Amino acid sequence: MFLAWERLCTLSCRPKFLKTVWASKILGLSTSAKMSLRFKNAKRIEGLDSNIWIEFTKLAADPSVVNLGQGLPDISPPVYVKEELSKIAAIDNLNQYTRGFGHPSLVKALSCLYEKFYHNKINPNEEILVTVGAYGSLFNAIQGLIDEGDEVIVIVPFFDCYESMVRMAGATPVFVPLRCKPVDGKKCSSSDWTLDPQELASKFNSKTKAIILNTPHNPLGKVYTKEELQVIADLCIKYDTLCISDEVYEWLVYTGNKHFKIATFPGMWERTITIGSAGKTFSVTGWKLGWSIGPKHLIKHLQTVQQNTVYTCATPLQEALAQAFWIDIKRMDDPECYFNSLPKELEVKRDRMVHLLESVGLKSIVPDGGYFIIADVSLLDVDLLDMKDSNEPYDYKFVKWMIKNKVMFIGFCNIVLYVIVDL
C-alpha cells in the first residue's frame, strides 16, 4: 500500500489561508517597532507562507492512523537502485562537486532515454538540466521564464505549488477547471474530467506567458489524450505561449491509456519545458532529483537560475540514478523493466483500493494514471456538525473526522465534496 501525501490546493481553498505576514511579524516581535519594520519579508513571499498540510500532518502523526495522505511510496525502491547507490557511496571522487547543470553520466543517460520518445536528438549539455526534484525544475522554469505581470494558465485542480510559484514570480495565475461529465451506468473515471475548449481558449491573451500542464494528473489521475493535448498545443502556438509540462507520473499509466508528450507535437518542442522526476520514476522521492528537458533557448534560462540558486545537485545520487537508468534503458521492452513493472503493480493496488472504497460507500473516480484516487464522500452524508470550525470546507472537516473516528488520514481536494485517497 502506498502512503500518499502531496501538496494539493485548489482555487477555493487558497484565499482562506492567506494571511499578511507583515501583521503577524509586528505582533510576534518583542523589540521596537523600528526593528520589526526592517525585518519585513520580501514582497515576493507575501501570502505564501501558509501550509495547510501542517495541521493535517499533526493529526495524522498518531501511529494508529493509516496515512494515505502524502505522495510517497512505503515500499522499497527496486533492489538494483539501492545497490547502485550503495556501490557509489564507496567511490571517493563522487563525494565532491560535479557539473552544475547535471552530472555528465546522468544527462547522457537522460538524453539516451528520452531521445526514444522525441523526434529530435537531445543535447545532454544544452537541452537538459538536472534539478532538486521536479519541484526544483518547476521553480527554475517559473523563475527563469515568468515575469512580473505575466499571466500563467493553471488547470484546476492543480498541484498546489503551481499557484504559489507563479505568485512568487510576481505573475497572475489564470484558472481553468476540468469538469466532470459522467456517463450514466459507467464507472466514473478520470477521463470524464475534461476542459471545455472554448473556455480554455478564452483564458489565453497577449499577456499569457505560459500554461502549466500536468499529465498524468495529480490529483485526478487523468491522462490527457492526444486530442486534448492538440487543443492545448494549438492555443500555445496561436498565442505564442510556453508550455511547462509536469510529467512526473509519466510511467504510471494504466491499461487502456497512453502517455503523450506535448513537446513531441508539431510546433511544440521550441516552446515546451518537460519535467520529470527520479522520485516518482524509481520510487525514491527522498533523492530529490528531477530534470527539465527542452530547447537550448529555454533551458539556458533555467540554467541561469540554477547557477544563482543551488549551483549543483548532489553527486553520488546523480551517479546512482544514471546507473539505474542504464539498467532499465537496456530492457525497455522487458516486463522486468521498472517502467513496465511499476505501473502493473500499482494498477492492481488501484483496483483493490477502488473496491475497498466502494465497500464503505465511497464512490471513487478511477484514475487512468498517477499515485492517487479521488473519492466522493457526499453519498455517505456524514453529519459533521460536531466538528469545530464550521467555516472550513466540508472535505476538510470530513478528513479530520476520518482521522479522528476512522483512523485513516487521507488527503483532500477542495472541489466541494471530494477527498483523495492515495494508492
Added chain:
Amino acid sequence: MAKRLQARRLDGIDHNPWVEFVQLASEEADVVNLGQGFPDFSPPEFAVEAFQHAVSGDFMLNQYTKAFGYPPLTKILANFFGKLLGQEIDPLKNVLVTVGAYGALFTAFQALVDEGDEVIIIEPFFDCYEPMTLMAGGRPVFVSLKPSPTQKGEPDSSSNWQLDPTELASKFTSRTKAFILNTPNNPLGKVFSKEELELVASLCQQHDVVCISDEVYQWMVFDGFQHISIASLPGMWERTLTIGSAGKTFSVTGWKVGWVLGPDSLMKHLRTVHQNSIYHCATQGQAAVAQSFEREQLHFGRPSSYFVQLPQYIQRCRDHMIQSLQSMGFRPVIPQGSYFLITDISDFKNKMPDLPGAADEPYDRRFVKWMIKNKGLVAVPVSIFFSLPHQKFFDHYIRFCFVKDESTLRAMDQKLQKWKAELTP
C-alpha cells in the same frame, strides 16, 4: 517564439565566469587543478561510513523527509551550534537545512531582499553574492578590504587587509537591508577579528540591518587564529543568519547539504521561500551529515576531532604551497583561514604585460588562461571577486586552492620547477 523569453530578474546575472575557466581546465590535458574549491582527498572514514549506512539501512530514507530538515540533523545542529553560539536553538524554529550553503544564501536573499533594498558586500567577495542580490531586485553596495603596505621582504597576510571604519560606516543608509559577512573569507582567507566583528555588529544594530554570515570555512583556521561567529556577539543573534556547509565541514562538497541558523522571526521567511522553491532536501545526505556531527560531538575539542585534524593537515598544505610559490617569484598573501590563498602576480605583469585576451580583459584573467594552457596549472583570477568598477585595481592577483592531496601538491611542484627552469637561460 517572438516574445522575450527570460524573466527580467535574470538580467545581468546570466554570465558566470566559472564556466569559461572550468571548461578550459577540463579541455587541457595534464593540468594540476588548484582552481575550484573542493578537496581531492578522501572524506574522513566516519563520513563515508555514515553515507553508506544512510543508503543501505532503513529503506524509508529513500523517501521524503521533513521539509525543513531531517529531524536527527536539525536536532544535532541545534545542539552542536547552540553550545558554540551560546544560544538556545530550537531545531524546528531556528534551523533550516538547504541544498548546500549556496542554497542557504539564495533562500536568505529571496526571503529578505526586496526591490531597491541595499545590500552591503565586502570585497573581495564570493562571486555569487552580487548576482543573488541582483536577482532579488536589490542594489549591491561594495566596500573593499585593502592591504596596508608591508615591510620590505615581509610576506603579506590576510590580517593585513582591513576595512576602513569610516568608509564602512558611510555605506550604511536608510535603505540598507542586509550586510553580507564571510569569515573566514573566500578568496582572501581573512579571519575577521573580534574588534572587526564588533564594529560590523554595532553598525548593523545602529542601522537595524540583518547580517547574513557565511561561515562555511569556520573550521579552516590556522596559526592559532580563532573563528568567531558574529551571532554570538551581544545583540546579534536576533538579527543574524549564520550559514554553514557540510561540504566544507566534512570534505564532502558533492553531498550538497547546508544549513541556516537564526531567530524564528527571520527563519520563518526563509521557510516560506524554501517551501516554494525546492520544498525538501535529499534525505540520505542529511542522515549521513547527522551521523557525522554525532561522531564529532563525541570527539569535540580532542586531538581525534576532525575539526582539529583537518585544519592541521590543511595548514601543512598551505605552508607547502606558500613555499613553492615563493620560490617561483610569486608573492602569496598568507591566509589566516579558508581553502584559498591569493598571490600577487605584479612581477609577472611587469615582465609579460601583453598576454593574449580581449582588449579590456583584466590582466589576471589573461594570465590564468595563459598559465593553464602553457604551464599546466589551474588557478582562478581574483578580479572575478571584485565589483566591475574595482576589477582593474585588483587585476594582479590569482587564487589557488591548497586543500589538495600530497600527490597534487607534488605535481604542482613539478610544474613550477619546469616553469622556473624555462625562465633561467
